Amino acid sequence: MTLVRNISILALLAFLWQAGPACGERVPPAPLRLTLEQAIRRGIDTNLALITAVTRVAEAEGSHERQLAKYLPHARLEPSFTYQSINIRALGINFAGSPSIVGPFTTWDFRAYADQSIIDLQAYHQIKASGKDKQARVQDFRDVRNQVIREVAGQYLQVQSLLAQAEAAQSRVATSETLEKLARDQHDVGVATGVDVLRAQVQLANDRQSLMVAQNAVKQSVMMLARTIGLSPGTPLVLAEPLAYKALEAPQIEEAVTDALKQRADYRSLSLQHDSLEEQLKASRARYYPKLTLSANYGGNGPTLGDLQQTGLVKVDLQFTIFDLDREGERKELQSRLQRVEAQIADERRGIEQDVRGALLNLESSGDQVKVAQEGLTLAERELTMAEDRFRHGVADNIEVVNAQDALARAQQNRILALTGYADAKIALARALGDTEMTYRSFLGIQ
Structure with a gap:
């Protein structure tokens, strides 16, 4: 029994040693199936610019709280112990026979202090200015969020387009292989010449090379998309949504421009920055207004x-600023910044109108191109079928076939580019209107 058991153990070890390399092979991870919605969510969660925008909002909130604290009560406790001697003659006390040094003596003091601004217009306008600035940072965050959505959707669309091109290239290779075999068969029965076979082989080689270029472009685009949405560039991805045509009824231009001016976060941010600077100017003028402060302390x-x-002690202080040259410099600084923001607002208004009009023009043009490209693809497919039949029946050589294959490749490329342009125009329109996160789903037909 011992011998049998030892032989069994040796046999098991030998099996494991032989199977070890196969068992140790690393199994490639399953591709991650990714919808556009999932890609955008991942991009929003991991984008560095968006994370930075969040910290700026938090920073603005902290600045607003600091300004608000200037108008809130301030209280503190101060327990103290004093051990001292005093030279009373240094204080002007000089009586005959009195000593010059008094002490040493001790003093204990426990006291609570409180201060409250009653009237301080400078602090009031600074609080309002910081509140406007906080709202502007929130709008900046929304704008960055919309930019991230636009970027991720654009890259997802790029992968869709390249995948469609790779599929078309694969289809052309399959067709070329069939036609190359047909040319050899026709040559074997004496219907075709050696030039026909060679011409078909050249076309097949060209289509295979185009396929390899298209497949490499897909891999590069997938790697870029993975990096953008916070995944390792080597993560295998499979797009759950292929490139497709979904018609969109375009809004009226004037109505779209008006809505964009209300919704665009970048435009609203500039408006809020303008309001903040106006409040800062009011705060600068208020430096010459009186300030009324209530102070009190109590203890033993x-x-x-x-x-x-x-x-x-209870004390009321009324403070007037008589001379403050810094106020004039501050006023010039704020007015210059205000003029700059006003110029930016005017330019942004024109830019928004340009974005909306351009997106609508692209949407209309690319929609028309999709229809024309689809008609061209149908005609190219018919042309190839007819040329193949003519060659199969010996009516013509395969020059017509090769020309038809080239025409089909151009028609496929035109259709893919038209579909890509139409989808991109819809994404661009959603971005131009400003409420990208709410509109891109309906524009792209996402449930």
Whole structure:
């Protein structure tokens, strides 16, 4: 039994040793199936510019809280112990027979202090300015978010387009292989010449090379998309949504421009920055207005802890600024910034109108191109079928076949480019209108 058991163990070890390399082979991960919605969500969660925009919103919130704190009560506790001697003659006290040094003596003091601004227009306008600035940072965040959606959707569309081109190239290779075999068969029965066979082989080689170029372009585009949405560039991806035509009824230009001016986050951010600067100018002018402050303290003091006497103070301060040359420099600085923002707002308004009009023009043109390209593809497919029949029956050589194959390749490329342009125009229109996150789904037909 021992011998049998030892032989069995040796046999098992030998099997494991032989199977070890096969078992140790790394199984490639399954491709990640990715919809456009999933790609955009991943891009939003991992984009660096968006993360930076979030921190700027938090920073603006902190600045607003600091400004608000200037108009809120300030309170503090100050327990203290003093051990000192005083030269009373240095204070102007000089009586006959009195010593010049008094002390040493001790003083204990426990006191609470509180201050409250009652009237401070400068602080009030600074609070309003910081609030507008915080709202502007929120709009900047929305704008960056819309940019990320536009970027991810554009890259997803690019992969869709390249995949369609690769599929078309694969179809052309299959057709060329069939036609190359037909040429050899026709040559064997004496219907075709050696030139016909060679011509078909050249066409097949060209189509295979085009396929390899298209497949490499797909891999490069997938790698870029994976990087953009926060995945490892080597992550295998499979797009769940192929390139397809989905018609969109375009809005009226004037209505679209008006809506864009209301919704575009970049335009609203500039408007809020303008409002913030106006509040800062008001705060600068308020530096010469009177300020009214209430101060109070209450506590106990005495020479020993057992002899503390309660004391307190209530004080109202009215402060006037008589001369402050810094205010003039601040005013010039703020007015210059205000003029700059006003010029940016005017330019942004024209840019938004240009974006909307351009997107609508592209949408209309690319929609027409899709229809024409589809008609051209149908005609090219018929042409190839007819040329193949003529060659098969010995009516003509395969020059017509090769020419028809080239025409079909151009028609396929034209259709893919038209579909890509139409989808991109819809994404661009969603971005131009401003509410990208809410409109891109309906524009692209996403449920």
